[in-house]
Amino acid sequence: MIAQDIAKTIVSPKAYANGKQVDDAFAYLRREAPLEQAQPEGYDPFWVVTRHADILAVERQNDLFHNGDRSATLTTKEADRRVREMTGGSPHLVRSLVQMDNPDHFNYRRLTQGEFLPQNLKRLEARIREIAKGFVDRMADHGGRCDFARDVAFLYPLHVIMEVIGVPEADEPRMLKLTQELFGSADPELNRSGEEIKDTSASVDTIQSVVMDFMTYFNAVTDDRRKAPRNDIASVIANGKINGEPLGYLEAMSYYIIAATAGHDTTSSTTAGALWALAENPDQLARVKGDPSLMMSFIEESIRWVTPVKHFMRTATADTELAGKPIAKGDWLMLSYPSGNRDEAVFKDPFKFDVGRMPNKHVAFGYGAHVCLGQHLARMEMRILWEELFPRLQSVELDGTPKNMEAAFVCGPKSVPVRFKMN
Amino acid sequence: MRPEIGPRPLQDELTPVSAEPYRFWQCRTCGYLYSEEAGDPMEGLAPGTRWRDIPDDWICPMCGTPKAEFDMVEV
Numbered sequence: 001m002i003a004q005d006i007a008k009t010i011v012s013p014k015a016y017a018n019g020k021q022v023d024d025a026f027a028y029l030r031r032e033a034p035l036e037q038a039q040p041e042g043y044d045p046f047w048v049v050t051r052h053a054d055i056l057a058v059e060r061q062n063d064l065f066h067n068g069d070r071s072a073t074l075t076t077k078e079a080d081r082r083v084r085e086m087t088g089g090s091p092h093l094v095r096s097l098v099q100m101d102n103p104d105h106f107n108y109r110r111l112t113q114g115e116f117l118p119q120n121l122k123r124l125e126a127r128i129r130e131i132a133k134g135f136v137d138r139m140a141d142h143g144g145r146c147d148f149a150r151d152v153a154f155l156y157p158l159h160v161i162m163e164v165i166g167v168p169e170a171d172e173p174r175m176l177k178l179t180q181e182l183f184g185s186a187d188p189e190l191n192r193s194g195e196e197i198k199d200t201s202a203s204v205d206t207i208q209s210v211v212m213d214f215m216t217y218f219n220a221v222t223d224d225r226r227k228a229p230r231n232d233i234a235s236v237i238a239n240g241k242i243n244g245e246p247l248g249y250l251e252a253m254s255y256y257i258i259a260a261t262a263g264h265d266t267t268s269s270t271t272a273g274a275l276w277a278l279a280e281n282p283d284q285l286a287r288v289k290g291d292p293s294l295m296m297s298f299i300e301e302s303i304r305w306v307t308p309v310k311h312f313m314r315t316a317t318a319d320t321e322l323a324g325k326p327i328a329k330g331d332w333l334m335l336s337y338p339s340g341n342r343d344e345a346v347f348k349d350p351f352k353f354d355v356g357r358m359p360n361k362h363v364a365f366g367y368g369a370h371v372c373l374g375q376h377l378a379r380m381e382m383r384i385l386w387e388e389l390f391p392r393l394q395s396v397e398l399d400g401t402p403k404n405m406e407a408a409f410v411c412g413p414k415s416v417p418v419r420f421k422m423n
Numbered sequence: 424m425r426p427e428i429g430p431r432p433l434q435d436e437l438t439p440v441s442a443e444p445y446r447f448w449q450c451r452t453c454g455y456l457y458s459e460e461a462g463d464p465m466e467g468l469a470p471g472t473r474w475r476d477i478p479d480d481w482i483c484p485m486c487g488t489p490k491a492e493f494d495m496v497e498v
């Protein structure tokens with residue numbers, strides 16, 4: 001069993017905001033106990049999968065390690081009890097791709113998969129470039145100082161994904177607020193109560209109220225797209241058929257919610273974290289600005305560097321063995337993406353930000369059947385933004401101390417104050 | 424090798440492998456695109472490696488999906 005202080009750290013929103021605390025804890029685990037059980041106070045025990053190779057092994061075997069049998073994200077016993085009470089026994093408040101296993105997972109994923117393939121995203125390139133240009137102009141208008149997270153990074157991917165889904169611009173602030181309330185539910189600066197979370201069962205009620213707000217919103221969108229379909233993801237979800245039947249209500253609502261939340265917060269965090277890293281490493285900024293052929297490796301390194309999704313959980317469907325350890329049917333496993341992405345066995349100098357890193361087979365998008373659906377969109381959006389920004393950016397440096405969001409599931413920088421020169 | 428003299432062989436035997444058009448294969452799960460022309464040297468597949476010459480137990484380098492779950496696509 002993993003020692004209590006380490007177990008507490010790897011589930012602590014504050015430790016993720018600190019960054020170094022979780023990095024140190026996982027480095028220790030990779031060295032001393034790469035696959036071991038943890039039971040922080042208030043949680044059921046779970047295996048902590050820290051090594052890159054073991055994360056791939058679990059994710060590849062998606063029939064042996066399910067997403068939906070228990071909560072797909074870390075949850076306290078108290079919160080799990082409350083969720084089951086509210087849902088009549090299910091461990092999930094929503095049922096998106098993330099909570100599904102086959103055959104549903106395959107069928108539901110196939111519905112939108114094509115929209116997110118690189119060749120089909122090409123038609124969005126010109127429009128996304130227009131949006132990116134607008135944000136770069138706005139940054140220039142700030143006159144040499146801005147909070148890059150709040151003023152650019154949060155807003156640009158939000159605008160892109162909302163256009164892809166089909167949410168009007170006027171509703172974007174509402175979508176951003178709801179997303180931050182959901183992923184930032186443990187962060188007093190972002191959550192709905194504005195307070196530290198002490199009672200995790202009460203926080204489930206708060207999250208549920210955020211989910212209800214999303215559902216009310218997207219239910220109206222469904223009605224609209226059934227009457228008048230358009231060329232957007234909302235129309236695909238509203239009019240989609242699985243085995244000849246329309247999507248279930250919970251499944252349809254959950255589909256909108258995952259696209260509307262996972263579709264920007266992660267990309268925003270990566271964008272903000274990348275500029276933070278460049279501001280701290282002017283040599284790396286000079287390299288990538290001077291050599292456009294490094295663009296894609298720079299983007300890959302940004303994604304590895306930030307790793308905005310901190311974990312997903314899996315549940316063993318049978319007794320098995322992993323890395324020499326016996327895993328019992330029903331055991332819960334935490335896939336630690338930040339740990340996999342700092343694994344010394346795979347990455348040379350893993351704590352160094354290297355815009356030319358190659359190869360860079362990070363696990364920030366996951367792996368296997370659930371691998372991120374939006375990965376090509378995320379890369380494309382970031383590439384376009386940097387292509388527009390770099391030629392105009394002469395210098396950038398930190399203008400205060402950046403701050404990370406407090407969350408153990410999805411998080412990244414919430415504030416990156418910078419001073420910069422642009423032409 | 425094309426015989427210089429003798430009976431004319433069937434067209435298939437005649438066409439060198441490299442004259443066949445190169446194709447693209449795409450992973451159904453993650454969208455990874457394999458180009459026969461470019462190969463994937465990082466994965467040990469030299470430029471010009473045909474899809475059929477890649478072993479059956481090969482998996483997608485991006486997401487681990489089996490080779491059988493790739494589709495031939497036009498790009």
Ligand code: HEM
Pocket residue numbers: 059097098099109161258259262263264266267270303307308309312337363364365366367368369370371372373374375377378
């Ligand atoms: C840098 C940006 C992003 C990162 C780091 C990221 C990361 C992830 C990760 C780690 C997973 C879970 C994979 C697994 O279980 O193996 C995931 C799933 C998912 N992501 Fe992303 N994501 C990003 C951007 C996006 C975007 C732009 C969308 C747009 C729609 C999106 C939609 C989804 C969906 C729908 C799933 C669920 C897939 C499934 O379970 O089959 N993501 N993402």
